[in-house]
């Protein structure tokens with residue numbers, strides 16, 4: 001029996017990247033998945049792949065900023081047997097500083113990343129309330145734990161983190177848990193247009209010295225969706241190779257190691 005047997009999960013932004021990995025893992029664990037994305041044909045391809053592998057999945061066209069799209073996605077999920085978990089994973093990013101961010105871009109990032117997650121929670125909570133149980137996972141970022149040089153994105157992800165805690169407080173009496181996940185630098189199509197120097201620098205400043213893979217975030221999301229996390233709500237789970245634990249110091253150590261020509265951790269003298 002899989003961990004998600006008998007449960008129905010909506011995953012947004014599930015046409016590719018981490019969302020697709022989350023949908024596939026949840027399905028492998030026995031859950032029925034609503035594969036929701038604004039790019040409907042790619043969502044269908046992911047759902048088809050899950051069904052071919054013997055899982056249960058239905059694709060829906062969902063723009064997370066649209067309340068009517070959310071109503072349709074909820075209906076599809078209810079036809080599958082309820083809504084036991086929602087993964088608010090869809091997100092967009094522009095790597096632009098505060099002074100240079102175009103107002104339309106700012107508003108779009110807030111609409112998708114922050115308001116989209118709010119609309120998702122508002123759409124599923126009445127169903128979860130009736131069931132008396134549910135788990136919501138809001139995908140934030142390390143950009144929601146530290147300052148990140150993509151201003152609107154970072155602000156939106158801090159908002160997702162804060163909203164998660166407010167929601168955890170408000171929904172607990174209904175049996176609904178709400179947690180946030182904070183991926184570090186993960187190798188997905190979102191980074192396709194990021195310069196190589198940025199990816200290399202991030203990996204180098206990460207204590208584990210590498211980028212993460214979508215499946216490594218999917219495992220954390222699965223845990224928070226499952227009953228294994230039954231006493232967790234309002235928590236924030238970093239999946240970042242240690243970046244937020246010590247990334248700043250890793251950068252300092254890198255500089256010292258370059259200057260010394262030796263790894264700091266291997267020195268035996270007492271300074």
Ligand SMILES: NC(=O)c1ccc[n+]([C@@H]2O[C@H](COP(=O)([O-])OP(=O)(O)OC[C@H]3O[C@@H](n4cnc5c(N)ncnc54)[C@H](O)[C@@H]3O)[C@@H](O)[C@H]2O)c1
Nearest residue numbers: 013017018038063064089090091141183185186188189190
């Ligand atoms: N890749 C990283 O390094 C990284 C790091 C931290 C956090 N994140 C976050 O993880 C989540 C997934 O990121 P990813 O790297 O897999 O991204 P991705 O760009 O590969 O995939 C994002 C998906 O979201 C969908 N989407 C975009 N706007 C949408 C909308 N309005 N409605 C519905 N779907 C929409 C896209 O079509 C796409 O399928 C995002 O919230 C992102 O901000 C990513």
